[in-house]
Structures are given as structure tokens and as C-alpha cells.
Amino acid sequence: ETGVTQSPTHLIKTRGQQVTLRCSSQSGHNTVSWYQQALGQGPQFIFQYYREEENGRGNFPPRFSGLQFPNYSSELNVNALELDDSALYLCASSSKLEDPAYNEQFFGPGTRLTVL
């Protein structure tokens, strides 16, 4: 069973640029969630994709956008990068079950984004 993978591992960008982060979900999972983790803080929910549709969004501006593909892999795109976007971006996959409260998520190793 292949776990969640993310690419790239590290990325350095300058203010105003755009970035795309990628995530491959764990085998058998159809849901991908993205989180932003600033240094020394807990993760903050960005959005979730379920069967290629956005299924919920946290308090992030529209310049944060995403995609999910038919194989359930996902991309996170951030436009007009700001210094405060510097963080660890975590991708997590899960398998939606009938119980709406079930949400055990399996995480990738993250992408460290630095905005200069």
C-alpha cells in the first residue's frame, strides 16, 4: 500500500509569484485535504476535495485554489504569493465513509514553502 506523497519537498519563491504543490493520495482514498502549518503552530484547514469537487473551505482567500484529478491526486495553487504564505503545506487523504464524522486522515511529509 502506497502512502501519501507530496512534491516538491522544499520550494523557494518570491513575493507575487505563483506556486503549485502536488499530492498523491493513499491507495483506496478518494478525499484529499490541504492544510497550512505556520512555524510553531498547528495546521490550519485550507480546503478539501472529494471526487474532484471542493467539499469545504477554511478561512483562506481565493488566491488559494485547488484541483483533484480522476485518480484522486490533487494540486494546491497559490497565486500572488505573500511573505505570510511561508509555511509547511500538508496534504492528507482519507476515505469518506457513511458516517459523516469519520475523518481519520493520513498525511504526506509536507512541502516547505519559503516566500522571500
Add this chain to the structure above:
Amino acid sequence: AQTVTQSQPEMSVQEAETVTLSCTYDTSESNYYLFWYKQPPSRQMILVIRQEAYKQQNATENRFSVNFQKAAKSFSLKISDSQLGDTAMYFCAFGGFSYQLIWGAGTKLIIKP
């Protein structure tokens, strides 16, 4: 809105000792899950233990156990016989109807030899 609070920014214990990490949460939902995740310096977030709110029995996983007090909205993690490899950030997380996980700020746990 749900909130998760971890009041201990950092804890340090000797190897083989027992340590308890605290977590409180607030929600109006009746059906939810609570999680403890471990994040070592490698950054990979690893699930330690999970508790379903409708189960009164506290979850256990080897050296890890929880004290779940639903009425008090408290969810503490006890690590017995602590090992050097337990050194990490520990995050408490709430999973409810909205599917997103709500996270605490984390507790840095240091196990000293």
C-alpha cells in the same frame, strides 16, 4: 465553531517516565472523533490514537492511552514508559461533521535520556 486548546506548550520528562498531555475542546456536535497526532522533526504527521465520541471506553494503543471526559470536553493523552523516540510535537485534533480537522497549537514533548 469548534475549538481545540492545548495548554502545555512544552513538556520534558525522563526516559521511562509517564507523561500526560492535556487537550480541551468545544463543540455543539454530539457525534465526532478526537485524535492525537505526533509530528517528529521529520515533519510527517503520524496518527497516535483515535477516540470516537459515542464510545465511553477510553482508547488505548500499546503505551498510549487517552482519558476522554465527554461532559468536560477533555481529551488527554498518557504516554507510559516514555522512549527517546517519543520526542516530537503532539497535536490534538477534532473531526466532526464538516470533515475538516480542527487542531490545537501543539505540545512539544522532550524525552531526556
